Amino acid sequence: MSAEPTIYEISQAGRIGVNLPKLDVPESEKLPADLLRDELTMPEVSELEVVRHFVRLSQKNYSIDKGFYPLGSCTMKYNPKINEDVARYAGFASLHPLTDESGSQGALAVMWQLQEWLREVSGFDAASLHPAAGAHGEFAGILMIRKYHIEHGEPQRTKILVPNSAHGTNPATVTMAGLSVIDLPSDKNGDVDLGALLAICEGPEKENIAGMMITVPNTLGLFERGIIKIVETVHAAGGLMYMDGANMNALMGIVKPGELGFDVMHYNLHKTFSTPHGGGGPGCGAIGVAARLIPFLPTPHVVIKEEAKDADDAPLYGFITPEKSIGRLKAFHGNFGMHTRAYAYIRAYGGDGLHEVSRHAVLNANYIRAQLSSTYHVPYDRPCGHEFVLEGHFEGVESVHALDISKRLMDYGYHPPTNYFPLIVPEALLIEPTETETKETLDQFIDAMKKIAQEAKETPELLTGAPHVTPVSRLDEVRAAKQLVLCCAPVLAEHEN
Amino acid sequence: MSYIPHTEQDRQQMLAAIGVTTIEDLFDAVPPSHRFPKLKMPEALSEMEIASEMQALAEANDHAGNYAIFRGAGAYHHFTPSVVNHILLRGEYYTAYTPYQPELSQGTLQAVFEYQSMMCALTGMDAANASHYDGATSLAEAVTVALDAGRMKRKKVILSPGIHPQYREVVRTYHQGRGLEIVGDAPTNSLAQIVDLLDTNTAMLAIQYPNFFGQIEDLKTLAQKVHAVGALLVFVANPVSLALLKSPADYGADIVVGEGQPLGVGLGFGGPYVGFFGVRSEYVRKIAGRIVGETVDMDGRKAYVMTLRPREQDIKRERASSNICTNQGLMALAACVHMSLMGKNGLKKVAELCYHKAHYAAEQIEKLQNYSIDWSLPFFNEFVVKCAVPVEKINAALLEEGIIGGYDLGRDYPHLKDHMLIAVTETNSRAEIDALVEVLGKVQA
Helix, strand or coil: CCCCCCHHHHCCCCCCCCCCCCCCCCCCCCCCHHHECCCCCCCCCCHHHHHHHHHHHHCCECCCCCCCCCECCCCCCCCCHHHHHHHCCHHHHCCCCCCCHHHEHHHHHHHHHHHHHHHHHHCCCEEECCCCCHHHHHHHHHHHHHHHHHHCCCCCCCEEEEECCCCCHHHHHHHHCCCEEEEECECCCCCECHHHHHHHHCCCCHHHEEEEEEECCCCCCCCCCCHHHHHHHHHHCCCEEEEEECCHHHCCCCCCHHHHCCCEEEECHHHHCCCCCCCCCCCCCCEEECHHHHHHCCCCEEEEEECCCCCCCCCEEEEECCCCCCCCCCCCCCCHHHHHHHHHHHHHHHHHHHHHHHHHHHHHHHHHHHHHCCCCECCCCCCCCCCEEEECCECCECCCCHHHHHHHHHHCCCCCCEECCCCCCCCEEEECCCCCCCHHHHHHHHHHHHHHHHHHHHCHHHHHCCCCCCCCCCECHHHHHHCCCCCCHHHHHHHHC | CCCCCCCHHHHHHHHHHHCCCCHHHHHCCCCHHHCCCCCCCCCCCCHHHHHHHHHHHHHCECCCCCCEECCCCCCCCCCCCHHHHHHHCCHHHHCCCCCCCHHHEHHHHHHHHHHHHHHHHHHCCCEECCCECCHHHHHHHHHHHHHHHCCCCCCEEEECCCCCHHHHHHHHHHCCCCCCEEECCCCCCCHHHHHCCCCCCEEEEEEEECCCCCECCCCCCHHHHHHHCCCEEEEEECCCHHHCECCHHHHCCCEEEEECCCCCCCCHHHCCCCEEEEECHHHHHHCCCCCEEEEEECCCCEEEEECCHHHCHHHHHHHCCCCCCCCCHHHHHHHHHHHHHHHHHHHHHHHHHHHHHHHHHHHHHHCCCCEEECCCCCECCEEEEEECCCHHHHHHHHHHCCEECCEEHHHCCHHHCCEEEEECCCCCCHHHHHHHHHHHHHCCC
16 A cells, blocks of 8 residues: 555645635724734645545554454444434534533433443442543542542552552552552462452551552453452451453443442443544543542532423433532543443443343453464463453464564454553463454454464464555654654744744 | 344354353352342333434534524534544544554554644644643643653642633642642732742743633743743643634743644534643653654555653553543544644634634624623633623523523632623624624613
8 A cells, every 4th residue: 555645745835625604794903913823834735635635544544344353451342333423413512511501401311321321330329421531530530539538537548559460551540649559469360469468458558558449350351259358358458449440341230340349430431332442532431439439529420400390301410519529630521422422322232231242242252262272372261251361472483472463463354452461461462352243253363363373383474574464564663762753744844944 | 222243053152162051151250149230221222212312312402503602611613524524434533443553553643643743833832642631631731741841849830810710620630639839820810910920839830822711911921931930831722713823832832732622523512522732842752642653664664653652651650640541533533634624724714704703793792781892902702791780691581592692701700790701703603693792782681
């Protein structure tokens, strides 16, 4: 595929890609000249050129709509098309965020109802849709835990336990909230090391423990067998339990985190509830909380202000600021467009359907695990959740690494799994098929993985030189970081002048 | 409705391959006492029923499809060319993930690179990232950069009261655990008063441009004063205004953040929006979020890749200064396509339409009894109207005539009780403006 010039390279002075209306009011006095700019380095292109440019670029992207995307921990399931339509209904898409509550009852109803469904799925006492992404939800949760301790006269509780298998966002979140991390090891079975946990929770740091952040199922794809003991141990030390709910796709109708004793959790609506990832976002990191954290929820929070008078009537929805709120985490009310999509998705499945989603997500992952365990080393070879880890490395073929397997998969038409995460497995490949893939797709992928294993032994250069059929070959990432080029040439030139 | 493809035969074959009898057997590790809870939720609906339910909910709102909108205050009703939505709806963009594998993501990566370029051009900054959640969180992250630039020794952050009230709230939420002194934004403070707060403990001073009241303050000597004490100057800018006005770089800004929503993203009840973030080159390694850089592949072809990754949370873990992971990639694409279509002349024309229409509206309102306009400073497309009756009463009368009126400034600025902030964009026709003025004239004390 040939290189696509940048939009600036296509530009020709004098072209424009849109027709704008004439000024229909008298021109008013102009702004003083010293307030006005004289140069703006923007492209000048026709509408058709813009369309062709971005369509050609789109063809250089891999996407779920094109093929299988088994990217562990990211839950790349099918994004139903109806979701996109409902989010674009004029009443949602062109609603001003500062419309009075009386004029936004439809939107508020969507938010309130979605909160209720998320609450039910997870077994928490309340849910908030305010955070804009999973990491934003983590931040909300940790700020709430911190404020809870301050309100309870224990400001010295500033340490958060984080297992070494945790998402990188977890420790970063702790630091961002002004707290510090206590690293927790995993045992040889891939579970949290209970002995180490107990030693910390009963040791000298006991009074300083603010809580623990744990992913369930964990990032190895495993359900922590000691989960009840973990929750009890941290609670006994006076800490609160945070669950990273990134992997909720494996849990719907399987177990409710709120019932396990967790105090707060975030959901990634863009994972579990099929709101699309959009090349990196937007997301929605809704949170669920136990009763004791409700007063600390971020503002604004959607509630019913007046109950419906009878069955034909609707309640009056509105925003409140919870009594001891941690405050506002973004402007306005959260990524509402994601709320409409998640609402439509949940409506399409109902409660029993969501249970089926998780059952089949887990079935698909275990099927691939079982079929590949004779070809690849699967370090934790026991029933997994919706994802599992294998080692992308073969004895006697030292030149081939997990990254090479990933790159070679591209030649077979697949997006690679997650590479080098979790950090505790060398050469990790974290595979997550999701429930929307057919057995045929899984069989073809398994076949490709087996062929690649064969190639690794016979023709390793096929892997180390891969990919061969993509728009570009492997990139010089070091050069990108050393010789920083972060803007198109005309913009750079303007800066140099 | 279900998107699960499995047949009964598929399930049986898969279970046999795994070596278990039922799907339930795969959940042995889940505590039996809590396994398989019932989900008390309504039954599944068909696609047709979902569409109808959601359409009814959507129409229960007072939206721009059936109301004229004169409300801004941080979210603006602008025209979005049709092409923007058509590109956003391409599955190759919206069903892709973060471009971790650059060979399969050149489309997203190049689009982000072009977006970064356009944001650099608008703001005058040397580098921009691939987006933040929104303008408010961009400002909160700018504080982190300024603290880092001050080697964590400078603990004072000065915010102008002319910054969007919700943005200031977000800064306080983000930094509540950091022992900072966040000052300056008492509602009646002037720019001169906040400049007086500068000292060698100051990490940054932030202003909004145009400010929350739509006004362009006198910024000529500001940077010199901020830099004299070794602090950073941060601008929160409206990107549409930047097509017309001097760039923040011209005023000596070190960091420029803001809300990209007016660039083709739409109102959407407040989100998803797109926070932009631009810096001078010396701070590029301190900023949070994704950045795309240009490089070459093994065959020497030009290509794009996420760069400066070691700053990020997934690598640096607890040593990262921000946890941002998911950003607003698709909204950045929307802004990129929008700016490509508008181009240099279109963006300027939109800004001029906003300017002249807003001034026409202000001049007409000025002629009414009971209303006066704050002409003390030049303004762009939003202006302050002093009213003789409560804003709530005016807005109720406007709503009856199909108009969503201005923002009630008394909510955030007690001294501006009975003051309304009115926004006018290119989408407001002369007829709409005249109707607004007519209703305002009829509302009696």
